[in-house]
Amino acid sequence: MKLTFLKSDLLNAINITLKAVPSKTTMPILECLLIEADDEIKITANDMELAIETKVKGNILEKGSAAIDAKLFSEIIRKLPDSEIVIDEKNENITISCEKANFNISGRRSDDFVHMPAIETEEHICVSQFTLKEIIRQTIFSIAPNENNKLMTGELFEVKDDNLKVVSLDGHRISIRNVQLKEHYENRKVVVPGKTLMEISRILPGDADKDVMIFFSKNHILFQFDQTLVLSRLIEGEYFKIDQMISSDFETKITVNKRELLDSIERSVLLVRESDKKPIIINIKDSNMELSLNSMIGSMREDILVRHTGKDIMIGFNPRFMIDALRVIDDEEISVYMVNSKAPCFIRDDEGKYIYLILPVNFTVSH
Amino acid sequence: MKLTFLKSDLLNAINITLKAVPSKTTMPILECLLIEADDEIKITANDMELAIETKVKGNILEKGSAAIDAKLFSEIIRKLPDSEIVIDEKNENITISCEKANFNISGRRSDDFVHMPAIETEEHICVSQFTLKEIIRQTIFSIAPNENNKLMTGELFEVKDDNLKVVSLDGHRISIRNVQLKEHYENRKVVVPGKTLMEISRILPGDADKDVMIFFSKNHILFQFDQTLVLSRLIEGEYFKIDQMISSDFETKITVNKRELLDSIERSVLLVRESDKKPIIINIKDSNMELSLNSMIGSMREDILVRHTGKDIMIGFNPRFMIDALRVIDDEEISVYMVNSKAPCFIRDDEGKYIYLILPVNFTVSH
Structure with a gap:
């Protein structure tokens, strides 16, 4: 040669x-x-x-x-x-x-050399490179980091009519992104390994004007873009029934500037060591949201102005889960829906493009 | 407070x-x-x-x-x-x-808190921030990485009349830089810890128009610049007599484009694993310099055009030592002086601003 x-x-x-x-x-x-x-x-x-x-x-x-x-x-x-x-x-x-x-x-x-298996299918969907890269970034952080539950290390790709729903969850939180497709396609549900998605998002140029064709077969998924083919095994098994975990009931709704909220929570984690599990406590009263965190290292307290409807509430979260979700939401203002201090909170938009569910954690109030 | x-x-x-x-x-x-x-x-x-x-x-x-x-x-x-x-x-x-x-x-x-000791001295020299930052960069790589010989972990700062000479050596090579000072100063020889010099070069803005004042006392060196004081202990003991290691005799002199030589040697080390000690073999004949390297991984060979006076020579070096020296020389063309395959080579300029001595290594020629 x-x-x-x-x-x-x-x-x-x-x-x-x-x-x-x-x-x-x-x-x-x-x-x-x-x-x-x-x-x-x-x-x-x-x-x-x-x-x-x-x-x-x-x-x-x-x-x-x-x-x-x-x-x-x-x-x-x-x-x-x-x-x-x-x-x-x-x-x-x-x-x-x-x-x-x-x-x-x-x-x-x-x-x-072990060649790439040929996959026999004409079934495919089509999304822009930009969209695929974005939905991976916006969901990949909440796959489970270890293999205890194999399904949690992947992401659900569900095609239903003209909608692609991408879901990841790790037992503490769920990330959901919906993408409107240009055509109707045959319904399909597959679980794609997280590693595959991470590598694809690294090599995808992310052009908004260029497409990725995604082909499905029984055991494989094939991504085709530019001069490149990426073929991955699927994860076997039935994915979690997430519809029954998602509810639209709420007792408290707040709307808040995303940047302000994210900055404050990012500051709070400076007081939390990696191994530590100190919650950030959010106390919503009228139009004030007080964030506070106490740890061995020190304490912080900060107030943020919010628009608030419904009940006052005090609720605790793992601050890193909040940070992960807020970092991938591009909206300037976000709405957070809560029921009580034991029930999950939902960060979601009105158009149904994204839902981030985060479970609260127990906390003790110190004075 | x-x-x-x-x-x-x-x-x-x-x-x-x-x-x-x-x-x-x-x-x-x-x-x-x-x-x-x-x-x-x-x-x-x-x-x-x-x-x-x-x-x-x-x-x-x-x-x-x-x-x-x-x-x-x-x-x-x-x-x-x-x-x-x-x-x-x-x-x-x-x-x-x-x-x-x-x-x-x-x-x-x-x-x-342990306060900075006050040092009692008015004796100092003055160089620009740019110059100090440069001479550190141009010599620091050849201090010894371990403490077997404490003096080798530092650099000699020698003031003699209106010249500052900075020297580092690790037993395989010597780096020397000379800086012309603006005034005559009292003669002085101190050994400054390498760690101090690395930290200073990180915090020095490196402005050519601003000065650093360097004060000496018996056990300390003090650098003063902008709003900052950096005080360091000196390394005790007498530094190596380098003058007797430096010679200006040679049998072979070549002049070569620095970039070409550096690029070629940088490519050759791709074939050398960290632990491996394969030499790069330089074979100079007439106006051709052949570089070659053989290792477990593979082999490379490359020719470079040089200006050559004196004898032909074949000599081997640790390629990483060559790379370290070539990287910090800013001249477009450099001259290399050699005696024979057992004697050190010298890379030096005509003005005496720098001398880099590198010991050769033994090699076997394979065909």
Whole structure:
């Protein structure tokens, strides 16, 4: 195999596929990128859960394929002059040349590489790159960090008529985002691994004018955008019935400037060590919201002006859960709905684009 | 004590003094900043080797002093609105207020704080902030990383007539920078701890129009600039006699584009793992310099055009030592002087502003 590339084209393709190279594995072939040159040049990585394939512009002087250590390959290409790069493979011996620099490294048997499985489906939906990147950012923080409950490490993607609902939950909170689709699609519910979504959101350029096609099969989901395919296994099992956890009843509603509320809570966590679980106590009386937090380190108190309807209330939350939700809401003003100090609060907009449910925590009032 | 500050003034002073707060210590008082308000407001930190004191603009409503955990204090101030901050201390109880936010934290006994020792000397030299920052950057990389030989963890500052010579060495290489001073000063030789120099270079704004006054006493060195004093212990003992290690004899001289040489060596280290000690082999023949490196990972070879006088030579170096020196030389072209493959090479300019000595390493030639 003998190929030539512009450095920038090759590096871009490497950066995309690198996301599917496992950092730890007992199978060295998985640490490789597969370069294939037939009618066009493709680079592929596959960690067995997630596979990424991207096409790259270049000249094919001699067809063939090569498997090459991903990390080393990426480091070498990154350091070469911004010029034409020649990749020449013979019997797994790979030469990389650029101007007067020559590198010689051993590749691996490209036949050992585990190819991306072909998925047989025409069923797909279409969203803009921008939208997909945004909904991932706006929900990914509330997946569960450990594998105790596998379903909680993924996100529900539910297509119903012309709506895509994306849900994540970790037992303490639920994040829901709804996206209006341009067409009606067949109804579908799948659970996508959180890791897949994080990697996709890293490689998605996020263009509002360009689309991502999302294909579904029984065990896989395939994202197609620009020159790239990202294929991931789905998480098996039935996702949690979230409709019955969501209620629109409330006793107290406040509307508050999001920035002010977020800044205040972010200051409060300075007094909370990582392992500590001190709640922030919110005391709403008339149009005043008092936030306070007491810990071993010290105490803080702050007042914020709010618009308030319904009962006064005093309620405690894990301040970090509040911060996570507030950070991904772009509205200048937000509404928070509460029932009592034991029931979840809801941060939601009037159009139903987002719902963030957060369970309160017990607290003792000190004076 | 009761003081008011603009957030930006206070934060700037905290950032400067934080550099002398130890990350680990068994004495909690050393983790504190001391705030003193008498005729003016000063903030001090002292880790017993290095002390930093800086004056800060603010209003003194009530004189006094307070010792407050440096990390927590800095985090709180950073997160407060960009507005007036009130610090109020009563019986080691410290209240920090800004707009509607109130923090309450416990301070420590300010009497326990170890003050900066007063140094009695009028002897000093004067260099620009820019110059001091530069000479530190250009030499600090070749101090020894461990304390086996205490003197090697510091840098020689030698004042001789109107010249300041700064030297660092680690047993494999020597870095020397000379700075022309504006006046004649009394001759002096001290060894300044590397850590002190690193912290100073971080807090020095590096203005070419502003000066740093450097005072010497028997056991201390004091740097004074802007509103700040940095006091450090010196390292005791007599520094290495470097004059006898430096020679101007050579058999081979090459002149080469610095960027080209540096880029090539930086690429070569991609093939060298951290623990590995593979040399880069430089083979100079006529006007060609061939660089090559062979390791477990692979091999590289590259040619660079040079101007060459004297004998041909083949010599091996630790590529990282070459990189360190080349990175801090700002000249577009550099000259390298060599005797034979066992003797040190010298990278030096004609004006005597810098000398970088690097010992060669043994190598075997593979074909």
